[in-house]
Amino acid sequence: MSLLRMTDMSLSFGGVLAVQDVSFDVFEGEVFSIIGPNGAGKTTLFNLISRLNDADSGTLYFDDWDITKTPAHHIAELGIARTFQNTELFEHETVLHNLLIGKHVYRKTNLLSEFCFTPRVRRQELQFRREAEDVIDLLDLQHYRDQIIGNLPYGVRKMVEVARALCIKPKLLLLDEPSSGLNPEETEDLSFWLEDINEELGVTIIMVEHDMNLVSRSSNRIMAVADGKCLSIGSPREIQSNAEVLRAYLGD
Ligand SMILES: Nc1ncnc2c1ncn2[C@@H]1O[C@H](COP(=O)(O)OP(=O)(O)O)[C@@H](O)[C@H]1O
Ligand SMILES: [Mg+2]
Numbered sequence: 001m002s003l004l005r006m007t008d009m010s011l012s013f014g015g016v017l018a019v020q021d022v023s024f025d026v027f028e029g030e031v032f033s034i035i036g037p038n039g040a041g042k043t044t045l046f047n048l049i050s051r052l053n054d055a056d057s058g059t060l061y062f063d064d065w066d067i068t069k070t071p072a073h074h075i076a077e078l079g080i081a082r083t084f085q086n087t088e089l090f091e092h093e094t095v096l097h098n099l100l101i102g103k104h105v106y107r108k109t110n111l112l113s114e115f116c117f118t119p120r121v122r123r124q125e126l127q128f129r130r131e132a133e134d135v136i137d138l139l140d141l142q143h144y145r146d147q148i149i150g151n152l153p154y155g156v157r158k159m160v161e162v163a164r165a166l167c168i169k170p171k172l173l174l175l176d177e178p179s180s181g182l183n184p185e186e187t188e189d190l191s192f193w194l195e196d197i198n199e200e201l202g203v204t205i206i207m208v209e210h211d212m213n214l215v216s217r218s219s220n221r222i223m224a225v226a227d228g229k230c231l232s233i234g235s236p237r238e239i240q241s242n243a244e245v246l247r248a249y250l251g252d
Contacts, residue, residue: 002061003028003172003204009048009058018044020228022058026172031198031205033215035239036225037248042208043085045225046174049206050082051075063171081170083161085177085208091150095141095160098149099132102164135163138201139193155186159193166197173197175207179214187214194218216240224248 002025011019019041026032034042047053049060051072060068062078070078089098136145139159144152149160158178165173178194179187191214197203209215215222216236224231224239226248232239239245 001028002026003030003063004049004206005059005061006045006049007059007061009055009060011044011048011053011055017228019048019055022225022228022230024223024230024233026204026206028171028204029198029202030220031194031207031218033219033222034206034208034225035210035212035215035222036231040225041228042225043176044228046082046176046206046208049174050080076168076170079169079171080174081165081168081172082174083158083165083176083178085180087154087157087161089149089157089161089164092148094146094148095152095163096129096132096136096145098160099135099164099167100128102167103128103132131169132167135166138166138196139163154181155183158182159190162193162197166201166203170203172204172206175205175209177208177210179209179211187211190214191218212240 004026005024007023009019009022010017022041022045034045036042044053048055051067051070055068058068059066062080065078067075067078090101093101136142139162141156141159141163144156144160149157152160158181162175162178179190182190194205195218198205207218219236221233222236222239223233224242224245231244231248232242234242
């Protein structure tokens with residue numbers, strides 16, 4: 001079943017056609033990667049899916065809902081979470097706090113009851129903490145849980161961002177260049193975590209990624225884009241031997 005469907009979507013910035021008539025489906029349970037040269041429109045595709053940008057034309061469906069015009073602040077509630085190409089965390093807060101902040105979209109209490117700290121709020125707070133701790137355990141971040149983000153190495157911050165995204169219990173996780181800035185060992189770890197997130201938690205993943213080893217190893221299917229257009233969609237093997245894809249990367 002298709003979890004996400006984009007049809008004929010386009011977006012231009014001034015004269016730049018960042019995304020042109022792109023259509024694709026991502027199926028439930030898949031790891032789907034988007035590859036392409038710099039400036040190809042990959043991040044813009046993520047911005048369209050997470051509704052940070054409005055498309056000029058085209059439609060977007062998630063879980064059979066038309067989300068073409070859904071406001072960005074409702075996207076997390078629907079079950080779509082993302083990380084950013086450059087991490088966006090609260091620098092002066094601890095790892096645990098960053099995760100708890102990420103959970104606020106699930107808060108089912110009102111402001112007055114929160115202010116009075118009713119038993120219900122307390123129960124919910126405890127549950128949030130347990131769930132955040134589960135994500136910390138899953139991604140092996142125990143050692144860092146009480147450390148301030150600003151003091152952490154880049155590779156750890158990237159994993160904290162993934163953890164924060166997981167805290168909203170997404171059905172779909174969008175990862176923008178998860179391996180950029182990671183060393184080979186961290187990239188290897190990342191590939192195992194992606195597998196756990198996908199298989200153990202059952203989360204569908206779309207990732208924009210440059211590391212072709214990671215992409216080939218982790219993805220069920222790959223979409224290659226260039227100049228805002230979809231060149232081809234296929235298995236890692238199909239994409240690696242696709243003449244048009246090779247031309248976009250290597251030139252004629
Ligand atoms: N907010 C924006 N304003 C103007 N141009 C933009 C904006 N965002 C992206 N672009 C342009 O759209 C094109 C695609 O960018 P982007 O989606 O970031 O590419 P990628 O992530 O594949 O490197 C580029 O030419 C970029 O300069
Ligand atoms: Mg980008």
